[in-house]
Amino acid sequence: xxxxxxxxxxxxxxxxxxxxxxxxxxxxxxxxxxxxxxxxxxxxxxxxxxxxxxxxxxxxxxxxxxxxxxxxxxxxxxxxxxxxxxxxxxxxxxxxxx
Amino acid sequence: xxxxxxxxxxxxxxxxxxxxxxxxxxxxxxxxxxxxxxxxxxxxxxxxxxxxxxxxxxxxxxxxxxxxxxxxxxxxxxxxxxxxxxxxxxxxxxxxxxxxxxxxxxxxxxxxxxxxxxxxxxxxxxxxxxxxxxxxxxxxxxxxxxxxxxxxxxxxxxxxxxxxxxxxxxxxxxxxxxxxxxxxxxxxxxxxxxxxxxxxxxxxxxxxxxxxxxxxxxxxxxxxxxxxxxxxxxxxxxxxxxxxxxxxxxxxxxxxxxxxxxxxxxxxxxxxxxxxxxxxxxxxxxxxxxxxxxxxxxxxxxxxxxxxxxxxxxxxxxxxxxxxxxxxxxxxxxxxxxxxxxxxxxxxxxxxxxxxxxxxxxxxxxxxxxxx
Numbered sequence: 001x002x003x004x005x006x007x008x009x010x011x012x013x014x015x016x017x018x019x020x021x022x023x024x025x026x027x028x029x030x031x032x033x034x035x036x037x038x039x040x041x042x043x044x045x046x047x048x049x050x051x052x053x054x055x056x057x058x059x060x061x062x063x064x065x066x067x068x069x070x071x072x073x074x075x076x077x078x079x080x081x082x083x084x085x086x087x088x089x090x091x092x093x094x095x096x097x098x
Numbered sequence: 099x100x101x102x103x104x105x106x107x108x109x110x111x112x113x114x115x116x117x118x119x120x121x122x123x124x125x126x127x128x129x130x131x132x133x134x135x136x137x138x139x140x141x142x143x144x145x146x147x148x149x150x151x152x153x154x155x156x157x158x159x160x161x162x163x164x165x166x167x168x169x170x171x172x173x174x175x176x177x178x179x180x181x182x183x184x185x186x187x188x189x190x191x192x193x194x195x196x197x198x199x200x201x202x203x204x205x206x207x208x209x210x211x212x213x214x215x216x217x218x219x220x221x222x223x224x225x226x227x228x229x230x231x232x233x234x235x236x237x238x239x240x241x242x243x244x245x246x247x248x249x250x251x252x253x254x255x256x257x258x259x260x261x262x263x264x265x266x267x268x269x270x271x272x273x274x275x276x277x278x279x280x281x282x283x284x285x286x287x288x289x290x291x292x293x294x295x296x297x298x299x300x301x302x303x304x305x306x307x308x309x310x311x312x313x314x315x316x317x318x319x320x321x322x323x324x325x326x327x328x329x330x331x332x333x334x335x336x337x338x339x340x341x342x343x344x345x346x347x348x349x350x351x352x353x354x355x356x357x358x359x360x361x362x363x364x365x366x367x368x369x370x371x372x373x374x375x376x377x378x379x380x381x382x383x384x385x386x387x388x389x390x391x392x393x394x395x396x397x398x399x400x401x402x403x404x405x406x407x408x409x410x411x412x413x414x415x416x417x418x419x420x421x422x423x424x425x426x427x428x429x430x431x432x433x434x435x436x437x438x439x440x441x442x443x444x445x446x447x448x449x450x451x452x453x454x455x456x457x458x459x460x461x462x463x464x465x466x467x468x469x470x
Contacts, residue, residue, distance in 0.1 A: 015263055017260050017263070019248075020245060021246075022177070023244075024210075024211060025215075025237075025241040025244065026211075026215070027218055035223075038269060038270065039270075041266050041268045042141075043264070043266040044263050045264075049261075049264060050260070051260065053257075076271050080142075081271075081276050084272065084276050084279075085354060085358060086140050086270075087216075087277065087280035087281055088280055088283065088287075089206070090358060090359050090362045091205055091209075091363075092198075092362045092363070092366050092369075093201055093204070093205050096422035
């Protein structure tokens, strides 16, 4: 990892989407043990994966992991905490509607 | 006659109902596509080694009891539609109320969904059995809640789109303690919010404009037990709540969360009016309950009866309206308006932050049962 340079790598992954009454969830699991670190970006390749209502879809895909530079990683680590409000739920979006 | 999939009581029935629908015409398909709502959960990483190092031995007896309760899954059968699910007149709903209520459903669904993603990630990356088991159970509940809300949205003609998975997502980072404070508070405040509405509607059933409110009690009991687990986690390391720095963080968290809730609730007047709830009364009621509950772990509660409390919350709300106006207006004048609004909001927040706290003796055993 360079101080200022990003690197890209690909990782095989399994994408699981459950669009069912009893469960709405979606997860990406890397099958080669790749680990995502602060500041990294992940993009699953290929067309949008859709699951019709009532379905659970599992697909093997490839993901591109763009590794953050060392500086970016440090920055994300240092400032991430301040985004803690993202973890809180308020029932409503912040948008002013009327 | 075919039933609508959202009226089905089981997943199988819902699928069958879905399949029995006639194919969509082009026009209908476009309309459906237009009301597609892209779920946009956030993605986080944390220090998984630090999380793995948690030792629940100091609270083992209470921990095991709580986990056993969650494993027994008393709410398993709850999130099903039954005869209590009244028909909703979406078309007849006052447009402003409809917009605010849909915002409520989408925001809640996204929150449950994001919680599920976060918990599942922790389960997957951790190796401490106690911790991964907890996160697995919480992910289960959140996915279930999200599915239930999703169905209510479908009934309103809104389909959630899970296409975010193929978009680039950046992972941000939180230290584990921030995840504990934030999720602990979020689960407990969620409980207080839901139970307050549930009790209010129990007394005023004519104000229940949607059946989902009938499910709030069991729903918030899940939130309550998730909060209990985080309370125990906070107990495993006294530093988390006792050092000077962490006490400041907790005060900051409480003030930020309470004031954000106040502002957001006041931005949904039609929703609260339909429920027959004054947002100010509701806010104070939720703060009171949350404060009472958080005495289980936090060494202080905010002084919500302080003479500066409500006036400054209202100032923050006004400033927020000003910021939104400025954004809508655009241009230099809009920018100036936004900056003034931001400065006013910041001043109000500072004023709230400097209200002295009420100190609290934390009990040895944090465990509580939902009592409201």
